[in-house]
Amino acid sequence: MPSKTAAALEANAEAGHGSLIGYFPAGYPTVEASIEACVAMCENGLDVLEVGVPYSDPVMDGPVIQAATVEALANGFKLRQTFDVVRAITERVSTPVLVMSYWNPIVQYGVERFASHLAAAGGAGIITPDLIPDEGAEWIAAAEKHDLDRVFLAAPTSTQERVNNAAEKSRGFVYAVSTMGITGAREELDELARKVVGSVRQAPTRQNTAVGIGISTGDQVAEVNGYADGAIVGSAFVKAYQSGGIDALSAKVAELASSLDTRNN
């Protein structure tokens, strides 16, 4: 089956507007609350959802997401509840749901078992921030078997050869890291993002690419979608939720989504 994630991105591109991809941590602040938050995000114009798996040592995450995932773990989040969250969301909305997880939890669960349970829960695939394709043979095989997307990253410092490999090994899209930093809202989006997207476009394997890390405003979302296939927003959504719960989160998603196009008018 073709990738549902890729289909969503490509349909939006064909219609002449971009895509909004949003992150929210599973189990934050509780499992139930995270399901409601994610559903609300999907109902307010999100094109692809990323459900984050809380992990004790999140080296790619900035302070906002770190604090949220620490809280989720402190509130008793268990890895297997990832599938409960994904299932509950996919039963209520049709938005493609990717899981974003550091590699060790998946290794401990069993790569093949994780892939199988994710597929059964209706999940679309996995974003692996600390797994490079070079180390990903087992995951790539499991993803093939269970028809899951695999989103690898490309960075401003990646050689064209490495970007080519990421494009070839990914399904769904390539996650273009826009700054040489960690997640967290930035005032100005780096020009580096254009460079990474340009490298993905040059790869022999045609692959969608979405830009993440540092995006927090509607202008940024619109700007990124001028050259990429999607904008990924994480910390800004978690912050919105912290400031005013589901209502503030829904409003933030709707605001960023409306900056893209005329769909909602």
Place this chain on the structure above:
Amino acid sequence: MSSSSKPTNLRAQSGPYFGEFGGRFVPESLIAALDQLTETYEHAKTDPSFISELAELHRTYTGRPSLITEVKRFAEAAGNNVRIFLKREDLNHTGSHKINNVIGQALITKRMGKTRVIAETGAGQHGVATATAAALFGFDCVVYMGEVDTKRQALNVARMKLLGAEVIPVTSGSATLKDAINEALRDWVANVDTTHYLLGTVAGPHPFPTMVRDFHSVIGIEARAQMLEEFGFLPDVVTACIGGGSNAIGLFHAFLDDQDVRIVGFEAAGDGMDTPRNAATLNFGKPGVLHGAKSYVLQDEDGQTIESHSISAGLDYPGVGPEHAWLKDIGRAEYRGISDAEAMDALRLLSRTEGIIPAIETAHALAGALKLAKELPSGSTILINLSGRGDKDMETAARYFDLLDGGANA
């Protein structure tokens, strides 16, 4: 694996993998820096000018070669007619083995044209060594240290500051060494153009486990030659304490292919091997990924890292270098646990019998040797890596033995 089929040429392993362990489990953003580091190091390690520059710094600055001291009164206390030898890394400049790696990586930093170094530190020894090298080479230096550790090693924080380094207390996660490593990795991702991450042990992504081992392998190379030259035999057992595993692999590496030399590492068992409050990763951990490499990790069933516990900040780490994981699995080395209490007793014993106050980390190896002495055939010889001196631990020791404010005598 039976001893007859033990693989030979174990010394030839140079990563990225040691059996199934090692690798590079890091964000793509770091790969270019790791590639540059690998390439620079691969070139440097066979470059005569690099080799001679490193050797010269060790001779004139570190104070190498370090001595071998036979400790007869300590051995007598151990009993069973054993002979015990210490490889005196405590006599190095800055007081521990850590300087071997730091000087090597500082030279590599210079070769890469980088001007800023960052480091993580637990006990503060690696932070002090890094701050020292930064002062010597004129680098900017930032040291990440868990807030908990900044308190238990306050004197080392002052030392780093005096040397011109900025010390950033880390409050995220469990606010200990593992979180300091996370914070250093985040800094590195953001500042990779100018900055080298001067990792302090044989953990982390390739090439760190191999490169850091190579820089410490001088310990074992010297010790092996000194044993043969000064005493005419190789020891029956070589031992060291294991935090991330750098001082241990530094000693062990030269002996890996000496089939008759037994290799034993001692981990921190904290409150005891029968309690969950320990840092004995190779004994109680499971294979997994932490800080960029596959190795043993103290973790729960979900792969969440479990906080380790040890009286010694330098051993208080829930991970361990991948080469040790491999040496354990192929049966070439054994790894055992030593409790806080056993280590502190050994620290006092060496102080009293030899006039050498060891670091608390090192005291775990001393306590291990005392136990081994009882199990070995009479007259066996044990070489211990005396990885560091105890000056930094005086506050902990004074509190432990109640030596302050007119306290009793230990």
